[in-house]
Amino acid sequence: MRSNVPAAFTDLLAGTTRTAVHLEMRDSYAVDYEAGPFAGWRRGFRHDPDDRASWWRPWLGLVQETVTRGVTIRRARIVSEPVTEYTRYLYDTTFTNVAAGELVRWLPRRRASDIAVPGNDFWLFDDQVVRWNHFDGEGRSLGPEVTDDPAAAKLCATAFEEVWARATPHDQYEIH
Template sequence: MTPVTDERFDELVAEFEDNFVHLETRDAYGTAVELPYLAKWLAGEHDDLHWLRDWCANLRRKRAAGRSMRRVRVVSEPLSDYQRWSHSIAQPMVDAGEDIRWVPRRRVSSIAFPGNDFYVFDGRLVLFLIYAGNGLATEKLVSTDAADIRLCQSAFEAAWKLSVPHVEYKPV
């Protein structure tokens, strides 16, 4: 596996040719970008979601070009504050073309998951997202190993089959 920079990650998201799948398995994250907005939400303050505009613009361009973007969030219920917030801000991404789905953790007990969250780009490479215990991102690793790609695609598709589309998922 090869470490990659945030810039390289941004390039992978911008350059994929056909599809990406993304599996999230943590109940809370602490990304530097999101923390201030999560804090506002927890305080009951309004967020215009301006900070999501670039991501959504890229999603719209990819959707217009016929590309597929799917995400599954494996969540414990009742939802953590982070996941309740995440649910509250997901609709603009869905509207922009990312198919976001939710699956309660209890439903995925028999699925073999990789040890880390990941993206698979075009079925040709997997990018693992490494987090510290407090949810802060610490590293991104890329693998083109066929076994890694198969494991991640299999885990994603198994979770996808059990997942609920964002518009239908009611936070518990």
């Protein structure tokens, strides 16, 4: 069931009053090996955590604003081990998400084998609205889909909580 809830991510987050959770399950997302942040990271560039002005971006401001309103934002990543180069990049840059107020955990894919997870990454807002993130085989976004179908929301909530319970907090996870 598709919903008439707003599809814009910022609108969904603005309407959230308690929790926003995000489950990521891909080993790479739209990797650009020639340009952009991932390419810079591959060439050895690393953000200085102490130079906040150099890495702060609008997304982090939105997260910080949302967390300041009292919303808990949690992100869990199911990852293959050994991790891909892109996952290593995500790991190295996750300190920015944490600085903005997100709680982030990592779960090795082998430890998620018996968890029923949806077929797509998702955001779940207040356990009621799901924003599916659809990707092609190369990790390019095919656009979101939003639903308030109670069965989909329950599936996502249950899957996320099971992943979260098994996952390791970012500051304790060791890249393999």
